[in-house]
Amino acid sequence: MAGIDLSFPPEAEAFRADVRAFLAEHLPKDWKGLGALDRADAKEFTNRWRRTLAEHGMIGITWPKEYGGQGRPKIDQVVLAEEFARVGAPIYRVPDTTSVKMLGNTLVNWGTEDQKRRHLPPLIAGDTTWVQGYSEPESGSDLASIHLRAVRDADEWVLNGQKIWTSCGMEGTGIFLLARTDPDAPQHRGITFFLCEFPNPGVEVRPIKTLTGDDEFCEVFFTDARIPAEHMVGPLNDGWKVANSLLGLERGEEAATNPIFFRAELDRIVQLARNTGKINDPVVRDRLAWCHMRVEIMRFLGYRILTQIVRDGKIGPAASISKLYWSEYHQKAVDLAMSLLGADGMVREGRRPNKHFRTDEPGAANTSNSWIDVFLINARSGTVYAGTSEIQRNILGENILGLPKEPRPIV
Amino acid sequence: MSTTALTDDVLDMLRHSLRHVLTETSNVPFGDRLAELGWDEVVADDASTALRTLFEIKGETVSSADALTPTLARHLAKLTGDPALVGATVALPSPNGTSTCEGETLMIDAIVLSPLAATLVVAVGDRLALVFTEGLSTTPMRGTDETLGLTRVSGRASGCAWIDGATWTQLETHARWLLACELVGIGRHVVAAAVEYAKVRVQYGKPIGVFQALQHRLASAHVAVVGAGHVAAEAGVSGDAWVALVAKCVAGRAAEDACTQAQQCYGAIGFTWEHEFHRYLRRTYVLDQLLGNWRTLEHEIGIRLQESGVVPRIGTL
Secondary structure (H helix, E strand, O other), X not given: OOXXXXXXXXXXXXXXXXXXXXXHHHOOOOOOOHXXXXXXXXXXXXXHHHHHHHHOOOOOOOOOHHHOOOOOOHHHHHHHHHHHHHHOOOOOOOOHHHHHHHHHHHHHHHOOHHHHHHHHHHHHHOOOOEEEEOOEOOEOOOHHHOOOEEEEEOOEXXXXXXXXXXXXXXXXXXXXEEEEOOOOOOHHHOEEEEEEEOOOOOEEEEEEEEOOOOEEXXXXXXXXXXXXXXXXXXXXXXXXXXXXXOHHHXXXXXXXXXXXXXXXXXXXXXXXXXXXXXXXXHHHHHHHHHHHHHHXXXXXXXXXXXXXXXXXXXXXXXXXXXXXXXXXXXXXHHHHHHHHHHHHHHEOOOOOOOOOOOOOOOXXXXXXXXHHHHHHHHHHHXXXXXXXXXXXXXXXXXXXXXXXXXXXXXX | OOOOOOXXXXXXXXXXXXXXXXXXXXXXXXXXXXXXXXXXXXXXXXHHHHHHHHHHHHHHOOOOOOOHHHHHHHHHHHHHOOHHHHHOEEOEEOOOOOOEEEOOEEEEEEEEOOOOOOEEEEEEOOEEEEEEOOOOEEEEOOEOOHHHOOEEEEEEEEOEEEOOOOOHHXXXXXXXXXXXXXXXXXXXXXXXXXXXXXXXXEEOOEEHHHOHHHHHHHHHHHHHHXXXXXXXXXXXXXXXXXXXXXXXXXXXXXXXXXXXXXXXHHHHHHHEOOOOHHHHHHHHHHHHHOOOOHHHHHHHHHHHHHHHOOOOOOOOO
């Protein structure tokens, strides 16, 4: 088991000072966190802010300079995310999570020279927005069973099938996806990673209304959708490896920012307990103490992950512990917030959150709307998306504890 | 176990009719539609079975028909022997305050689930007052469950009549029992629907219901709901305030637990508007808040146990 080293390399600390100076210079003077803005203002601010970030080389900082990046070490992205989280400033727009973080980093690792030159600069500028096409109606937890077919036809690939749960699908200028290219190979080995730009006459994107009434997810239908052969990313039939390779860095950012966001949220819950006069209730105090301990443990889980990243450049099995830990913690914390709201939680009032994963933004007021949305979707979906709690426990049981594997069907 | 004057055949027919009347779209007040079914005769035969069945089915169908107001009005009419009260709107106390009486003036702060009738029954402490609704202001409580029609009633009522022969505690006991039955109905449906989903949703080449991780979630939820159902049934038979309080507490917690376990089985589809699940989740939250959520009721149970030093017996235990 890896130890915990709380120190970052001196170069990363120097970069941290630069990031702090940047934030001090560029954030509005009365900045209280993105959550202090209402939905429309937050969107407008984020779009403006994102342009400022791109202009000052604060997006894609680990990417090579020739593609518009800054060529910085990977740990610097973690430092940046951490410093931005501390002041409640976004590191980009919500759809950039798939666009910059997922696709951008995948292309840096696996893209051809042409792909990098063509796609990375507009990703940094925010001119393109790529959404994720992994899940299918029949392939959720069992992602490797995907059915969407890609068949080679001269200089093109022809796509047929369906993707679902594509976040921000309506805002996408393209979708990166996993498709089955060899139906005869073992499941994980017959999959390839592709890019499909919109509009495409063979592609139809339909919104799915979430339980909060928002158009957050989409389903994407492919009917003889043709894409150029050069839009394949990484080796043929090796898409599973391509898709999984970016998880390390993604989890590294989370390891640094989760404790900050959950701490800020817990501060709001404590405030809520004060506002509602329930702060002296022993049961409430007990639950608050429980939350506090979990958030502190989350910090140390995060430090351990960061230590591994700094030392080995990869994250290891701690990722499953971390995912399980924060997602199950979050449901309990938000249940506490809702029980503090009590009957006030029946009536929607005030600003609604901008995003439907993790916590509401730092700076958010304790409005019922903030907590109702976070209760209905953010907290409850946390144990489902990006690998359910059941999948995480299977990974922990089988890959970390070394228990015998659960019987699986022969495919 | 209690015996019922209603035979199985009659109960089956009743369930069928109630399911229909709870889910149809109609502008006729729900109490009137119930009356057309010959509801009062059924209740006269076996009130606890009839009402439990009505509210369980209301929970199972997540119906937005307001069965609570007319049921409470009928109960009040029976307690007082005043049939005119059947037509009144019975209000629940506002969670953030209560109606108060100063001299001749009644300051009203209450919640209703139906459009206001000409007269309103409100609790002032443990007493019940009948007031005219003209001049009172209403504010829809839009939010977590939009379909429930919760409305806040407030204002000054001049001229009210105190109702003799019934107390708020009696109405609250009745209402807590009915809400417990509804929450049990929700829990029962939510578990059953998730079980059906787990049988047909295939991952790794098998229905996900074969995985013990999900079996255990649903089995635990089932145990909670079955237990809550027994306490709710006893609350109806006994008419006891303590049992009704325990029943509401246990049912709120069981329904919440059922929702949590079921949602994890549904995965992403459970977060969509088109799937029915979210209606049950929202309804559970709001019903749990009415007349004390399970956490505050647990607190109350603890205080009473501490004060009395005696564990009350429920039913024949």
